[in-house]
Amino acid sequence: MESNEQILGRSALSRARRVVVKIGSALLTNDGRGLDEPAIGGWVDQIAALHQQGIEVVLVSSGAVAAGMVRLGWQVRPSAVHELQAAAAVGQNGLTQCYEQHFARHGMLTAQILLTHDDLSNRKRYLNALSALRTLVEMRVVPVINENDTVVTDEIRFGDNDTLGALVANLLEADALLLLTDQEGLFDADPRHNPNAQMIAEGRADDPRLAAVAGSGGALGRGGMSTKVRAAQLAARSGAVTVIASGRQPDVINRIMAGEALGTLLRPDQVPMAARKRWLAGQLQVRGTLVLDAGAVKVLRDKGSSLLAVGVRSVQGSFKRGDMVVCVDEQGASVAKGLVNYGADEARQLAGQPSHQIEAILGYVEAHELIHRDNLVVI
Numbered sequence: 001m002e003s004n005e006q007i008l009g010r011s012a013l014s015r016a017r018r019v020v021v022k023i024g025s026a027l028l029t030n031d032g033r034g035l036d037e038p039a040i041g042g043w044v045d046q047i048a049a050l051h052q053q054g055i056e057v058v059l060v061s062s063g064a065v066a067a068g069m070v071r072l073g074w075q076v077r078p079s080a081v082h083e084l085q086a087a088a089a090v091g092q093n094g095l096t097q098c099y100e101q102h103f104a105r106h107g108m109l110t111a112q113i114l115l116t117h118d119d120l121s122n123r124k125r126y127l128n129a130l131s132a133l134r135t136l137v138e139m140r141v142v143p144v145i146n147e148n149d150t151v152v153t154d155e156i157r158f159g160d161n162d163t164l165g166a167l168v169a170n171l172l173e174a175d176a177l178l179l180l181t182d183q184e185g186l187f188d189a190d191p192r193h194n195p196n197a198q199m200i201a202e203g204r205a206d207d208p209r210l211a212a213v214a215g216s217g218g219a220l221g222r223g224g225m226s227t228k229v230r231a232a233q234l235a236a237r238s239g240a241v242t243v244i245a246s247g248r249q250p251d252v253i254n255r256i257m258a259g260e261a262l263g264t265l266l267r268p269d270q271v272p273m274a275a276r277k278r279w280l281a282g283q284l285q286v287r288g289t290l291v292l293d294a295g296a297v298k299v300l301r302d303k304g305s306s307l308l309a310v311g312v313r314s315v316q317g318s319f320k321r322g323d324m325v326v327c328v329d330e331q332g333a334s335v336a337k338g339l340v341n342y343g344a345d346e347a348r349q350l351a352g353q354p355s356h357q358i359e360a361i362l363g364y365v366e367a368h369e370l371i372h373r374d375n376l377v378v379i
């Protein structure tokens with residue numbers, strides 16, 4: 001029998017079905033010298049190979065500011081936030097184009113997604129982002145995500161896409177988060193300043209000693225290792241394993257996903273399913289109640305199905321799309337909790353109705369299910 005460490009360690013990577021790959025600025029820009037296009041081509045080839053194996057890959061890519069600086073002919077990275085934003089806006093086009101061209105060599109489509117951290121803490125926008133991303137992934141399109149630098153100031157100032165990568169891993173309940181950077185992994189001291197620093201091969205994401213060795217920002221004034229350790233902690237909440245590794249190692253993505261001991265592995269302390277359910281359940285206060293008929297209770301419990309409106313008897317409370325609601329049986333016993341796709345008024349109109357009637361009743365379809373099974377925890 002496998003031990004917990006094996007379940008949550010390297011072997012979790014070889015079983016992973018969905019992975020978020022984050023490529024950092026330090027690496028993409030070859031330490032601040034504009035986009036490293038041949039290297040990008042290499043990562044795209046590796047991601048295409050994973051796709052061939054049926055693994056879903058979502059890419060979080062930095063590099064907009066650096067690409068914009070080259071296009072604008074700026075030699076020095078500006079410090080004023082509005083100039084960083086301008087450079088990011090110009091550069092994002094180049095970044096998108098670069099990925100699009102390389103993925104096209106493999107006959108693959110990409111989609112540009114610009115998000116802020118706030119988007120993923122606002123319940124409605126969270127659900128919107130989730131359904132858009134899930135649809136893209138199901139269509140085998142590779143989402144290429146970056147921060148929406150035009151509307152944020154903190155993120156662009158700290159240059160932290162590690163947190164965004166972790167939030168996306170939470171959102172999509174990814175099995176793994178790969179943080180590709182310019183170092184072989186997390187060292188016990190910054191290797192740029194300490195030649196005797198040793199790489200940490202493996203640890204628990206929430207080990208406080210890791211935060212201590214990660215220190216502060218990287219050489220380009222970015223998050224450095226501290227945001228990577230924090231990202232691993234966030235990713236662990238939904239059960240994802242994190243690997244911090246050098247993007248310059250040949251075939252790094254595929255080797256890590258095959259379970260090879262490259263980089264630093266930071267594992268969650270709980271098996272993924274338990275972590276995901278706890279994370280979802282701990283997300284929000286319950287805002288309303290859906291009373292289910294016996295058939296709906298049975299399919300939720302026995303099959304882990306999504307909740308359809310047809311199985312809902314009545315709706316209590318006042319809630320909005322994206323809020324957490326509790327599902328109870330007709331005797332009032334709790335059955336499940338989940339994020340609801342319709343607000344209370346709409347849910348009342350839909351209760352007891354088949355899904356194909358949603359458009360006729362409301363005039364639009366937000367989703368075919370009232371609660372998608374991925375957003376549902378049976379209790």
Ligand SMILES: Nc1ncnc2c1ncn2[C@@H]1O[C@H](COP(=O)(O)OP(=O)(O)O)[C@@H](O)[C@H]1O
Pocket residue numbers: 023024025026027162180181182183185186187188189190191192213214215216217218219220222223224225
């Ligand atoms: N303990 C450590 N181990 C490895 N790298 C460290 C450590 N502490 C600080 N660093 C620095 O973090 C940098 C990587 O972070 P960063 O520049 O933010 O990369 P990215 O842009 O890929 O996110 C490295 O170049 C290194 O100088």
Ligand SMILES: N[C@@H](CCC(=O)OP(=O)(O)O)C(=O)O
Pocket residue numbers: 023024025026061062063064065066088146147149156159160161162222223224
């Ligand atoms: N979003 C910005 C900066 C993000 C950034 O540099 O983050 P990181 O790669 O974590 O150091 C960009 O694309 O240039």
